[in-house]
Amino acid sequence: MNGRVLVLGGTGEARRLAERLVAEGVDVLSSLAGRLADPRLPAGEVRIGGFGGPEGLAAALDGVAALVDATHPFAATMTAHAVAAAAATGTPLLRLQRPGWTAQPGDDWRWVDSLEAAAAAGAGYRSVFLTTGRQGLAAFAELTGRCLVRAVEPPSPPLPQRVTVVLARGPFPVEAELALMREHEVEVVVTKDSGGGMTAAKLTAARELGLPVVVVRRPPVPPGVPVVATVEAALAWLRAR
Numbered sequence: 001m002n003g004r005v006l007v008l009g010g011t012g013e014a015r016r017l018a019e020r021l022v023a024e025g026v027d028v029l030s031s032l033a034g035r036l037a038d039p040r041l042p043a044g045e046v047r048i049g050g051f052g053g054p055e056g057l058a059a060a061l062d063g064v065a066a067l068v069d070a071t072h073p074f075a076a077t078m079t080a081h082a083v084a085a086a087a088a089t090g091t092p093l094l095r096l097q098r099p100g101w102t103a104q105p106g107d108d109w110r111w112v113d114s115l116e117a118a119a120a121a122g123a124g125y126r127s128v129f130l131t132t133g134r135q136g137l138a139a140f141a142e143l144t145g146r147c148l149v150r151a152v153e154p155p156s157p158p159l160p161q162r163v164t165v166v167l168a169r170g171p172f173p174v175e176a177e178l179a180l181m182r183e184h185e186v187e188v189v190v191t192k193d194s195g196g197g198m199t200a201a202k203l204t205a206a207r208e209l210g211l212p213v214v215v216v217r218r219p220p221v222p223p224g225v226p227v228v229a230t231v232e233a234a235l236a237w238l239r240a241r
């Protein structure tokens with residue numbers, strides 16, 4: 001791979017890709033949004049903070065040979081900006097996105113299209129486990145049941161009315177998820193379809209406890225962008241450049 005690779009990060013895949021590229025001697029710059037005070041930093045050079053919209057990202061693509069959008073499946077704004085900036089500058093763009101989760105026998109999953117729809121699906125339960133992250137909790141502000149919110153850093157208001165916040169960073173073992181859900185007498189789990197193994201234990205725990213899971217569908221990847229599901233496939237795409 002000749003030339004600099006810009007990796008839009010904030011995910012485990014982005015970190016692993018940067019590590020592999022550094023190991024192969026590739027000039028890689030990873031970008032983080034700067035949401036966390038104490039982020040897990042990737043190997044190699046890192047920049048932190050927004051670019052200032054698609055134009056700012058386009059300017060940052062000066063001297064960049066390839067752009068890999070390895071942001072979270074729900075970081076749809078950044079993904080759209082990557083598409084626009086890559087098109088404006090003629091920079092090759094790859095989307096690295098882990099596969100979504102698939103229900104297994106015994107699962108009771110209810111798919112919804114938005115956090116608002118997830119809140120509607122969670123209404124009427126006495127105890128809701130919200131694992132959708134720190135952002136977007138305003139959608140659940142009207143829930144009257146007890147809400148257990150798990151996030152890496154403290155969420156800002158508006159929050160659900162009867163909220164308990166647990167600060168934790170995955171991976172979470174199944175036993176710990178079972179204990180947490182039992183302790184809080186959780187009746188329904190709400191999650192985004194983030195995919196991956198880091199936070200999948202809650203789904204196993206919900207299955208074992210016979211609890212329904214409200215799953216928010218991913219936003220679609222913009223058409224025309226090549227998508228790979230693994231770091232290995234991303235490396236192969238980059239090597240082919």
Ligand code: NAP
Binds near residue numbers: 031057
């Ligand atoms: P978003 O809504 O798609 O993006 C909002 C703005 O944040 C973008 O317009 C951009 O600002 C900035 N931004 C986002 N990702 C960036 C990156 N990697 N480098 C530089 N700027 C970035 O993003 P989000 O959903 O808030 O996610 C923010 C970060 O958290 C991403 O790195 C994502 O991978 C990670 N993350 C998100 C979720 C989730 O559920 N959404 C979960 C886990 C991790 P400018 O317009 O100023 O460039």
